């Protein structure tokens with residue numbers, strides 16, 4: 068069966084769409100018109116994203132092929148989707164494997180691309196007041212993890228078949244193995260050790276988004292592995308969300324600004340600041356005062372993040388924050404997100420500039436019209452100047468960093 072797949076949202080959504088494609092037993096079609104079935108994997112995190120996806124669902128429904136709408140928005144907005152596409156079949160995140168609940172005993176097969184994305188777990192230990200994902204995928208202590216043996220076996224096969232980047236992802240990847248109480252090898256650092264020990268070959272591992280209050284529990288072990296083995300990207304994505312303890316309390320986040328600050332300082336100290344730290348910030352959360360907002364700005368300036376994903380608060384269905392008092396006007400959210408984004412970009416440029424003159428080994432992940440782009444050892448993007456303009460996706464290149472912009476490093480072949 069020829070299936071046209073369109074995915075919105077996180078890498079876990081992309082991995083789930085691959086799993087569904089496998090279960091439906093299809094081959095990818097390049098366009099809705101060429102397909103027997105259209106699979107739209109959706110995301111519920113943001114209001115503006117919801118509007119875009121509903122419009123797309125109407126468009127795809129008009130193509131006249133069988134339409135499957137899967138994922139978080141299918142679960143959060145089933146009636147709204149059915150109004151837009153009455154004939155659509157809905158598949159919720161927990162039904163991706165075919166049953167009523169995820170067993171995590173099935174992983175997507177490697178599809179021949181550079182990156183093999185492994186959905187290690189679903190669920191989380193948080194209960195954040197703004198988050199719809201805890202409703203669509205489970206949260207507040209619900210965690211399901213893929214068995215370590217299954218993960219290692221799939222990674223081994225993928226690397227043998229050509230994968231050069233292993234992306235370990237999930238809803239909150241650091242909670243991996245909580246359902247086995249993190250014992251018997253069921254935790255992220257032990258799994259990393261096993262993969263590095265048992266999977267031979269040239270590849271890189273990227274660790275997905277981790278909630279800071281859980282990451283702290285495994286930080287020493289993970290930092291030790293990263294120091295020892297250059298196959299693990301020196302890259303951490305640790306959402307802070309706000310620089311104000313009062314706002315963190317209203318968000319239901321389980322750390323203070325000081326605890327978060329200590330974690331980031333530890334990571335940078337242990338890795339001699341040879342690391343890429345990304346974070347998420349929400350501006351305009353209900354009750355966020357001007358003073359709270361500037362606390363967030365100050366924290367971004369102090370901790371010098373390499374990347375800040377800035378989101379304007381967006382009230383989501385079934386969340387406490389959607390009905391909280393002191394909602395911030397949209398025009399004010401816009402002003403605040405512009406300020407943080409500009410400061411974050413300036414800092415990113417500074418941080419990239421500090422890499423000029425260094426040597427690095429770059430994994431090529433894109434070759435386009437003679438432009439060779441790849442990832443440095445801390446996952447920074449590097450545009451590599453090659454006299455011959457040739458480049459092979461999956462190749463490792465020795466490069467000297469000669470220049471920097473807020474987004475890219477510019478490298479010359481050594």
Ligand code: SF4
Pocket residue numbers: 190191192193194195198199200201206207238239278
């Ligand atoms: S934001 Fe909070 S509730 Fe949502 S997935 Fe992350 S930890 Fe869980």
